[in-house]
Amino acid sequence: MSGPLMDQVTSVKVKLGLLVAVSVIVAALVAAVGAAGNVPLWLSIPVTVALALGVTQLLAVGMTSPLREMTAAARGMARGDYSARVTASSSDEVGELARAFNRMAEDLAAVDRQRRELVANVSHELRTPLAALCAVLENLVDGVAEPDPVALRTALDQAERLSTLANDLLDLARVDAGAARLSTTEVSVAELLDRAVAEARVVGREVRYDVRVTPPDLTVPADPARLHQLIANLLDNASRHSPAGGVVELTAQTTGSGWRLEVADEGPGIPVADRDRVFERFGTLTEAEGGGGTGLGLAIARWVTDLHGGTIHFVDPAPRRTGARVRVDLPSRPLREATPKQPVHVTRKAQEPVMTKPVETPAPAVPRAPESGMDMLFGKFWPEVELPGNLRAVLYCLGVGVLAGIILPFRDLGLGTFVVLLAAGVVILRFSVNRRSRFTRACAALCPLLAAVTVLRDAEWIAVLCLLAGIAVCMAGLVNGRTVPAFVVAGVSWPLAGLRGLPWLGRSAQAVKGLRTSAAALRTILWSLLGVVVFSLLFASADAIFAEWAGAIVPDLEIDTFVLRAFVTVAVGGVVLAATYLGLNPPNVETGNGPVRPVARRYEWLVPVLLVDAVFLVFLAAQATANFGGHAYLERITGLTYAEYVHQGFGQLTVATALTLLVVWAAARKAPRTTTADVTWLRASLGLLCLLTLVVVASALYRMHLYQEAYGFTELRLLVDVFEGWLGLLVIAVMVAGVTMKASWLPRAALLSGASLLLGIAALNPDAWVAQHNLDRYVETGKVDWTYLQGLSDDAVPVLAEAPDDVVDCAMADRERSDDDWLEWNLGRTRAESLIPSQPEVMPLRCVSNPPR
Numbered sequence: 129m130s131g132p133l134m135d136q137v138t139s140v141k142v143k144l145g146l147l148v149a150v151s152v153i154v155a156a157l158v159a160a161v162g163a164a165g166n167v168p169l170w171l172s173i174p175v176t177v178a179l180a181l182g183v184t185q186l187l188a189v190g191m192t193s194p195l196r197e198m199t200a201a202a203r204g205m206a207r208g209d210y211s212a213r214v215t216a217s218s219s220d221e222v223g224e225l226a227r228a229f230n231r232m233a234e235d236l237a238a239v240d241r242q243r244r245e246l247v248a249n250v251s252h253e254l255r256t257p258l259a260a261l262c263a264v265l266e267n268l269v270d271g272v273a274e275p276d277p278v279a280l281r282t283a284l285d286q287a288e289r290l291s292t293l294a295n296d297l298l299d300l301a302r303v304d305a306g307a308a309r310l311s312t313t314e315v316s317v318a319e320l321l322d323r324a325v326a327e328a329r330v331v332g333r334e335v336r337y338d339v340r341v342t343p344p345d346l347t348v349p350a351d352p353a354r355l356h357q358l359i360a361n362l363l364d365n366a367s368r369h370s371p372a373g374g375v376v377e378l379t380a381q382t383t384g385s386g387w388r389l390e391v392a393d394e395g396p397g398i399p400v401a402d403r404d405r406v407f408e409r410f411g412t413l414t415e416a417e418g419g420g421g422t423g424l425g426l427a428i429a430r431w432v433t434d435l436h437g438g439t440i441h442f443v444d445p446a447p448r449r450t451g452a453r454v455r456v457d458l459p460s461r462p463l464r465e466a467t468p469k470q471p472v473h474v475t476r477k478a479q480e481p482v483m484t485k486p487v488e489t490p491a492p493a494v495p496r497a498p499e500s501g502m503d504m505l506f507g508k509f510w511p512e513v514e515l516p517g518n519l520r521a522v523l524y525c526l527g528v529g530v531l532a533g534i535i536l537p538f539r540d541l542g543l544g545t546f547v548v549l550l551a552a553g554v555v556i557l558r559f560s561v562n563r564r565s566r567f568t569r570a571c572a573a574l575c576p577l578l579a580a581v582t583v584l585r586d587a588e589w590i591a592v593l594c595l596l597a598g599i600a601v602c603m604a605g606l607v608n609g610r611t612v613p614a615f616v617v618a619g620v621s622w623p624l625a626g627l628r629g630l631p632w633l634g635r636s637a638q639a640v641k642g643l644r645t646s647a648a649a650l651r652t653i654l655w656s657l658l659g660v661v662v663f664s665l666l667f668a669s670a671d672a673i674f675a676e677w678a679g680a681i682v683p684d685l686e687i688d689t690f691v692l693r694a695f696v697t698v699a700v701g702g703v704v705l706a707a708t709y710l711g712l713n714p715p716n717v718e719t720g721n722g723p724v725r726p727v728a729r730r731y732e733w734l735v736p737v738l739l740v741d742a743v744f745l746v747f748l749a750a751q752a753t754a755n756f757g758g759h760a761y762l763e764r765i766t767g768l769t770y771a772e773y774v775h776q777g778f779g780q781l782t783v784a785t786a787l788t789l790l791v792v793w794a795a796a797r798k799a800p801r802t803t804t805a806d807v808t809w810l811r812a813s814l815g816l817l818c819l820l821t822l823v824v825v826a827s828a829l830y831r832m833h834l835y836q837e838a839y840g841f842t843e844l845r846l847l848v849d850v851f852e853g854w855l856g857l858l859v860i861a862v863m864v865a866g867v868t869m870k871a872s873w874l875p876r877a878a879l880l881s882g883a884s885l886l887l888g889i890a891a892l893n894p895d896a897w898v899a900q901h902n903l904d905r906y907v908e909t910g911k912v913d914w915t916y917l918q919g920l921s922d923d924a925v926p927v928l929a930e931a932p933d934d935v936v937d938c939a940m941a942d943r944e945r946s947d948d949d950w951l952e953w954n955l956g957r958t959r960a961e962s963l964i965p966s967q968p969e970v971m972p973l974r975c976v977s978n979p980p981r
Contacts, residue, residue, distance in 0.1 A: 165691025369395030517635030529701020544951030560711030571605025586956030925960035
C-alpha cells in the first residue's frame, strides 16, 4: 500500500487490517462468482488463490520495502558504505523508523568522513616536522652541518612543533572522551590577557599587542587554565597571520548576558565561505589562503568556548580595517558540565552579520533495489538479479489466456487445443534466456509434436500422457537442466514461479504508468472496433452463412459461460505467465551437485554389487528351470498355471529393472577411479549387472506377451510394455556410458527418449493396435471383451468396423457420432465419423464378453 492515500495512514496495524480485508473481499467475490457460474472447484480454487495473492502483492508492495531497504543499507554500512538512504514516504511506524534510519546514516557518514580526514591530516601534519627534524639530524650525523646553535635551534623548533601537536591531539581526545571538566574561579580578565600577551611576545614575532579591557577591573567566573588556552591559541593565530610591524588588538568588555572577547589582526583575513571551516580539526587554510600551523588551535578554542557555554565565530573587520576578527561571547556563569558533545547554538546580532559556510546539499542517494521478501525466502536457490519488469511478456501471456478462454470451454481436445498450446509455447520460448541452448532447442522441437497428439488421436489417455511429457520436457528445457534432480526441481519450480514472480509482476504492472497512449492511436482503436462491430452485426443479420461463421468465431457470452471463460483465461494466462517467468529467471537447479567423495576401500562398493550380481544369476537359473521343466513341472512346484505365474512376476521384474539403474548410479558415484584396476572392476561388475538386467527385461517382456495372449490386450498393458522397453534402452545407454566413462549426457537422453517413445505410441495409434490384436485373438480363440472394445476411442473405429460380419455389430454397438466444430477437429474422430451408424445401436444379446484379467 504505497500509494499517496495509504501513506497518510499513521498506523501499520490499520494498513495490515485494510490489506487483510481487501484480500478477503477479493477472494470471497471471486469464489462467489465462480460458484454462481458453475465453475468446477479444481479451477475456481487455484484462480481464487492466485488473484488474492496478486492483489495482496500489489497492495502491500510498499509496506515492507523500507524494511528491506534498511536491511540492504545496514549490510552496506557493515562494509563501510554510508551513502544508502531508504524511502520514507509513509506516516506510519515504518516511515518514522525509515526517517530515523536516514538521520543515523547521515550522522555515521559525517563521522566516517571526519575520521578519514583526521587520519589524513594528522599524517600530513606529522610528516612535515618529522621530515625536517630527520634532515637536520642526518646532516649533523653525516658531518654536512656543524652542531651549532642554529642547527640545534632548528631541530628544537621541529620537536616543539611535534610536542604542540601531540598536546593539542591529547586535548581533543579528552573532548571526544567527555573527560574535560571546568574548575571555575574568579579571574581577572586584565591580568589574564597581560599574561597571555607576555607569553606570546616570547615567540619573537614582530607584532605589537594592544590590550583594552572595559571596565579595567573586569572579573569573570571561568576556568583560568582553559581560558588561558583559548586566548593563547587566538593570539598565536593572529600573530602568525599579521604582517611584520602589525598590530594585534585584544579587547574585552561586558555585555548584557556576560562578557565578550575579541582578537583582531591586520593580516589577509579569512574568506567568508571559509569562516566556519577553520574551526574544524585540521581545517587550516593553505598558505596561499593565509593558513598555517597545526590546524588544531582554533578547534581547541571552540572546544573551550563550548565548555564555558559560549560561542565563537569570525566576524567582519571593523570599518576601514582589514584582517581577521574573531569574537568570543561567554556567559556570566559558565556551564560546568557542558562539553562539545552538547553543542550550544550561536546567537548572532543583525548589525554585524556573520557569513557562514553554505550547507552543501547532499547528493541524492542512488536508489538501491531492496532485497524483497521473495529474495529472502528463496535465497541463493532462486535469486532475482537485475530482472526488470516486462509488460510485453505479461500482455502476451494474457493474450494466450484470452485465446484459451475463447477456445477451450465446452470443446473436446482438437485443433483449438493445439493452437492454444502452440501459442503458449511460442510465448514461453520467446522470453526464455536459455532458448539458444541446444538442449532447450531440442525440447522446443519435441513439445509441438507432443501437443499435436491432441489433433491426431481421439484417445484421451495418450493425449494426456503426451501433454504431461511435453510439460516435463518444457520445464527441463527452460532451466537447461542436466541431471534428474534438476528435472524434478524444474517441475516443482513451475508452480512456485507463481509466488516467486510476484515482485516481477508488480514491476511489470508499474510499467503501465510510463505508457503514453496518443489520442490518435486511441481514436484509431475505437473507430476500428466500432466499424467491425457495426458491419458484422449488419452482415450477420443479412446472410445466414456469414452469421454461422461469426457464431463459430465469437464465443457465447451468456453470464454462466462468461464466468467460466474468465476463469479459464486467468488460469491459463497465469500458468503460461509462471512458465514465462521460469524461462526469464530460471532457478539454480544444479547448485546441489557438489563433488562426491569416493569410498576409501574398493570392497565397500564392490561386495554389494557382486552380491546383487549373484542374486540375478540365481534368478536367471530359476527362469531357466521353469522354461526347461515345462508347465507340468511349474504347476507341480508352485501350484500356479503358467499364465498366473508370468502375470504374478511382471510388476516385480519392472521394479527390479528400475532399482538396478539406481544401484548402478550409486556404485558409479562412490567407486574410486584412481587406478586401472579400479576402472576395470567398475566396468566388469556393473557391466555384468547390466547384461543380467537386460535378460530380466527380456524375461519381463516375454511374460507380458504370454499374459496378453492368454487374457487379452489393453492400453495399460501396452503402456507397461513400452515402459519396460524404455528401461531396457536406459540399461543399454548406461553400458555405453560405462565404456566411455562419460555419463553427463544420460539424464537428458533418458528424458528425450522417454518423451519420444510416448510420441511413438501415439504414432502407432494405440487404441487401433489394441483393437486389432483383440480381434485377432478372437479369431484364434473365440474370446474377447466386447464391453472393453466399445470403450475404446474413435481411433479404434476403422479397425472395429472391419471385424467379422457376425460380430461387427458387437464391436460397433453404443457408439455415437461426434458433433464437433472446426476448433474441435481431430483426425481420429474425423476418420470414424463415416463408419459410425447415424443412430446408436444396442449390443445384441449374442455378444458374449470375456473380460481381461
